[in-house]
Amino acid sequence: MIERVTYLKQLEIALGRSPITALLGPRQCGKTTLARQLAATREATIFDLDSAPDVRRLANPELVLGDLDGLVVLDEIQHLPQLFSALRVLVDRPDRQARFLILGSASPELVRGVSESLAGRVEFVELTGFDLGETGPETRRRLWLRGGLPRSYLAASDDDSMAWRDGFVRTFLERDVPQLGIRIPAPAMRRFWTMLAHWHGQTWNASELGRALGVSDKTVRGYLDLLTGTYMVRQLQPWFENVAKRQVKAPKVYLRDTGLLHALLGIPDAMALLGHPRVGASWEGFAIEQILRALRCRDAWFWGAHGGGELDLMVVERGRRIGFEVKFNEAPRVTKAMRTAMETLALDHLFIVCPTREASRIDHGITMLPDTDVVDLRARIAAL
DSSP, X not given: OOOOHHHHHHHHHHHHHOSEEEEEOSTTSSHHHHHHHHHTTSOEEEEETTSHXXXXXXXXXXXXXXXXXXXXXXXXXXXXXXXXXXXXXXXTSTTOOOEEEEEESSOTTTSTTHHHHTTTTEEEEEOOSOOHHHHOGGGHHHHHHHOSOHHHHTOSSHHHXXXXXXXXXXXXXXXXXXXXXXXXXXXXXXXXXXXXXXHTTEEXXXXXXXXXXXXXXXXXXXXXXXXXXXXXXXXXXXXXXSSSSOBXXXXXXXXXXXXXXXXXXXXXXXXXXHTSTTHHHHHHHHHHHHHHHHHTOSOOEEEEBTTSOEEEEEEEETTEEEXXXXXXXXXXXXXXXXXXXXXXXXXXXXXXXXXXXXXXXXXXXXXXXXXXXXXXXXHHHHTO
């Protein structure tokens, strides 16, 4: 059992200042476990909306929920979006006693009613799978191969982990997508998701993917937005500067969990991963996710210019522009493209994240950083 102390503290703070807290994240990332741990510390009532009896109990939600005190947990609320309007009425009552924790496996943009009905009343906390800060830097190869979804990461063997991830993909396509009210044939979405795994780390090209699938650009864009809204895919948006260069304007796409990426690519173990042609792209996506989780940033970008100059990741931390280049190489060199990015974007510092052993300052404003050290990235940036 891996304790998720940071997230528990986030939930405590959010519940203290907002009448409704929404704990969002991908399926099977530990939302229910975390909510039950929190509920065990106080008076609480839990409704699981995957359970038919609990759904029947909420046939008259204002009457049932209005009589409750303490913490009320509504798990998998995306199955009953009509609850959002009832929650708005309840939290606006001057005599309300309860605090609501709602759990969901889809973003507010995908579940109609969250942002509209609960605007100004809800605080969002996003839960992910395990990261290096929780599992420990020494586990990075296992975390990279299996991904951070708890049952995959904690499986007894790589074979068991792979079997669980294969089942996850099938269940997601055959059950979860239809439950969101989206009518996309499971085989079509499976083909798209697999193609996206091969596209991992590349700039989005709707026309090329649409031609390969035999559907329109608009259709593949809808597929991409669905996977993004269910926390399966990250769209890393491009950064624009007023510079004399023709810049890349399409997002880069990454599968957020490398375990699912490897399942879709048919990579069963570490040896197969290291020999796979997409190993560098897989490593890049893994490192970017770990960086963003360590910094807890909402906004991040990449930058690219046609004809020269690129940057894997840029964030603004404490008013400073920090760039990251990810290299699956123990001793990468500073390249002309890196220097171009530093100069064009006026970066305050550039980190080259790679599987090296020790951090070292290799040039003015450039640090080579071991991937295991990203867990302390906020402190490192603060000390610059």
